[in-house]
Amino acid sequence: MGGVVRQVKDVRLGDHLCLAFAHEAEQREVASAFVTAGLERGERVLYFTDGPTGDRVRRWLEESGVDVAEAMATGRLGIRSAEDTYLAAGRFDPDAMIDALREEVDRSLAAGFAGFRVSGEMGWALRGMAGAERLEEYERRVTALFDEGVSAAICLYDTRVFPADRLSALIGSHPGRVQMNALVHEGPLRVIPSFDPAGSRVLRVAGAIDHDSATAWSAALRGAIGGNGLGGDLQIDMSELEFIDVAGLRALVRTAGELEDGRRLRVTRLAPRLNEIVRLVGWDQTTGLIIDAESFPS
Template identity: 30%
Template structure:
C-alpha cells in the first residue's frame, strides 16, 4: 500500500485489523517509532467497541515497532528477516490461530545503511509465504518519503495492491471488459457512473449486440443509486446485448432488489464466497 493521507491509512488499517480479529486470526501490527503509541493505536482502531482492546489483552493482537522488528541490532539482514517472518507464522499456528495477518510500516527502509535494492529483494523473497492461504500481509510505503522508483519497484514485486482509501473506486481494464473495485457510494458516485458510461459506451456507427464483462467482485459496497445506474445503462443497450456482471452475494441482492431480473441484457454471475 502506498499512501499520502495518514487518516486514510488508519481507516484501511482499522478495517484490515478488525476483519482479522472477527475471523479469529492473529494480527501483528508493525508501526513506525514515531507513529501513535500502542495505547493510542488500539483506541483509534477500537473506537469504543472494546473488541480491539480485548484482542490485545488476549494476545490475538500484537503491536511492535518497525526498527526493532526489522533491525534488531541496528542493521537489516534479509535472511534473518525471512526467518523472522516464518517464525511468526509458525508461532501463530502453534498457538492455535487459523491464520495470521501482518501490517508493517516500511519507513525503517529509509534508515542509514539500508540498501533499497536489498529491501526490494526481501519483499520478492516473501512470495513463498503467500502460498499459504493462512498468511496475509500489507507493507505500507509513505509516498511523501519514498521515491517513485522505490514505490514502483515494490508494486512490481507484490501480487496485490491495496487501495489507499476505503471511500474510493479503482477502475482497470481486463481482457474481457472492466473491473471496478472499492466502494460505489455518495462520494464516488460520479466516478463510478462515468466508469460505467465509458465501459458500456456504444460505437456511434453500430447498433450491433454488445457483449461485455463487468467484474465487481472486489466492489465492497454499492449504493442503490449506483446500482440503478448500472441497470439503466444495461437496459439502454441494443436487443441481444449481454452484460455479464461478476459480483458477490450482497451486490446480487441489491441488483435483484432493483429489478435486474427484468433486464434481459443483464446477467449476474455470483462468485462463490469462502
C-alpha cells in the first residue's frame, strides 16, 4: 500500500490519513495522541464515535491527561456520534459530509483556532446504511479539503470487522497512513509497536540491527516486555528487516529468557538465511523463544 506513512506525533495540518488497527489498544494510543497534540497546538478537535456515547473516548483522553470537561466547555473539543455526523441525514451523503466538515474548518478558523483536526470511527459503514457504498468516493474527494493545509484527519478502520478487499480499497482511498510512534527511529533501525487482535504487543522491525543500533534495539525489547500490560506473547515481525548481526540475535534470545513463565517471544517472517543461523547455533531451542514455522524456507 503506497502513500505517506507518518508516526502520529508527526501528523500535521494538511494530512488525511487512515489507521487500520487490529485491537482497541492501538486505536486508543493513536487517537489519544492525535487529539491531545491538536489541543496542545491550539487547534480545534472533533472526534466522531461509532456508537451513541463518547464515554469510552472521554476516558481515554482523561487518562492521557486531558481535562475533557474544560476542553468541551470551551469548544476546543467535541465528541459526537456517527449518527450526528456521517449519518445526520439518515443516510451517508458524501456531499453533505464534505460541506459539514468545511463549515467546521471555517468555524474553527473564525474562532481563532490554529487549525482543525478530526478523527472518525468508520464501523458504521458496515451496518447497511444507505449511501455507505459511497464511502471510498468520499475518502478520495474529501482529501481536497485537507490539502488546503488548515485541517487534518485520521480515519479509523478496524481490521477485525472490515472485509479485506473493502479495507484495501478504503486504505487506498487515503493519501497515507498513520502508525503508533516508533520505539526506535535512529540510523537504519525502526521499531514500530502495534497490537494483534488478541491485544498482545507486536513490534514491527525495519532496516538494520548492527553495532550502531544494538543498544537501542536491546532497550526497545526490554521496554516492550516491561510495558505490555495486556500480557500474552510478544511478537516480533521481521518482514521488513534487512540485516541483523549476531549481537542483535543474542538480544532476542536474552529477552526471551527474561519473560515470565507462560509468555513467549514469537519471531515471525524472519529471512531464511537468518533462520538458518538461529537453527545452527541452537537458539531456536531457547525456552520462551518461538520462531514461527512459516518463516522457515521450504
